[in-house]
Amino acid sequence: MSSKLDRRNALKNIIAGTAAIGVSSGFSALAMDKSESDQPLRLKGNINHAVCRWCFSSLDVETLCIEAKKIGIKGIDLVGPKDWPTLKKHGLESTMCNGAELNLVDGFNDEKFHDKLIQNYTAMIPLVAEAGYKYLICFSGNRRGKDDETGWNNCVKGLKQLMPLAEKHNVVLVMELLNSKLNHKDYQCDRTSWGAELCKRLGSENFKLLYDIYHMQIDEGDVIRNIRDYHQYIAHYHTAGVPGRNEIDDTQELYYPAIMKAIAETGFKGFVAQEFIPKNADKIASLKKAVSICDI
Template sequence: MKSELSRRSALKNIVAGTAALGVSAALPAFALAEYKNTMLKGNVNHSVCRWCFGNVDLDKLCVEAKKIGIKAIDLVGPGDWATLKKHGLDSSLCNGAELGIDDGWNEPKFHADLIKRYTEMIPKVAEAGYKQLICFSGTKRGKDNETGWKNCVDGLKQVLPIAEKYNVVLVMELLNSKVNHKDYQCDNTPWGVELCKRLGSENFKLLYDIYHMQIDEGNVISTIKNNFQYISHYHTAGVPGRHELDENQELFYPAIIKAIISTGFKGYLAQEFLPSKKDIFKSLNDAVMICDV
């Protein structure tokens, strides 16, 4: 899908110290929305993924996010951290060390490069005051599950001591392989949980992407309740299509978020939908209110 190709490109092209999602002056300006005091309940730490609003200047996104009650921006690298700090927003899940979604820890030929990049990035994340850094399994390229687990363990064990030293959590994303990320290895919760068990570190967790896991395995609420101890981050989007969390999609987000809260989760829930409506900030506000249970 075009949306997923955009994310692949954004993640693959990020370079530490560079803002990869800059905005051209030729792009349309979005009017600043005026929202009433929404009186968020305080049970959810709300965030929003930068790449989904990549055609909006980051300063403007930060201003709008704060109005809505969002506390953090998701999936930004070091080049954007100063802007977040200027607006008093957290970086809920950092990126910039990964090679991309396809070229991950399950492939030994990428280990040397990944080890170098994560070894350099982890201290930067900690120095900036942040706690989480994304990573990916990579595509299978013919590997069975056992080979994928072994390769991931061999590589990740070389950087986990650094993550533990700096109190940074490496977070592997669960992505669907049916629609968006063909051949991706960490495409179901049991695979990711088994990797967590083999690594045996509190500094390695999973990003449970509700959109992706609804597509690949369903049974979202039970899966979350049965595996919450291995999950440190959540993403949202409507299924199908990855758009707003409205009446046109099949997931009932209030029940899902209540289930997440019931596990004692205190991390961030990041909106990762692609706005399809004209007022993109109203869409974002509506999504936050739907998830604010």
């Protein structure tokens, strides 16, 4: 991550605690003044909105739930079992569960981590299902000199052992696409095509991809075409502004209304989670604007 708040460190803390609008519409949501930002959003229902816990770590989980609910957000990403009761109290879903992964760099592409990963995921999958949730994050890990074929083979070898349990409990393991150019150097699942090939080799509907729009813009670009070409392998989306990983407003290069429209046109019914690091003092106002921008 490229800011003072680093997702790698934030995730360590979380794990330790665990665990249709056209282009002419522009960034109209960005024009909200203070009085408008205090008003509840009237969401259109075409996008299911979520937010990533670690980006708002200055707020406790209870406060984040309260503020998210006001905006119309339906769930919170990257939350483990310890905080699920708080989400349930506020009628929010754990939209991308975590807590089974070791970290972002030691993943399924390396056999030496398989025993511990399989132990962790074997314990976590039933917990996710018992709580009424569906999605559990996982990571490829860093290459450490491994070519694509070795990475795919090792991932298949490890993940295949978990697929029967995931299928039994109707839990989907979701591997995140991260950029290896800037934030996560040497990460192996750094291209949509790489992740899609892994999905094909596993051949299970209980393994999908988390398409992080920020990360994939950095590593490969061509965001809308890749979403259209690979949407059948994608279970979840993350957002953030490029460059900087901050607000998704007109200070950055991605045009999120068009991206959201492309996602909706694929028939996607999952969640789009905001994963930007707010620069503005009023972090909740930034979150509300982001949801407005994405609510096509």
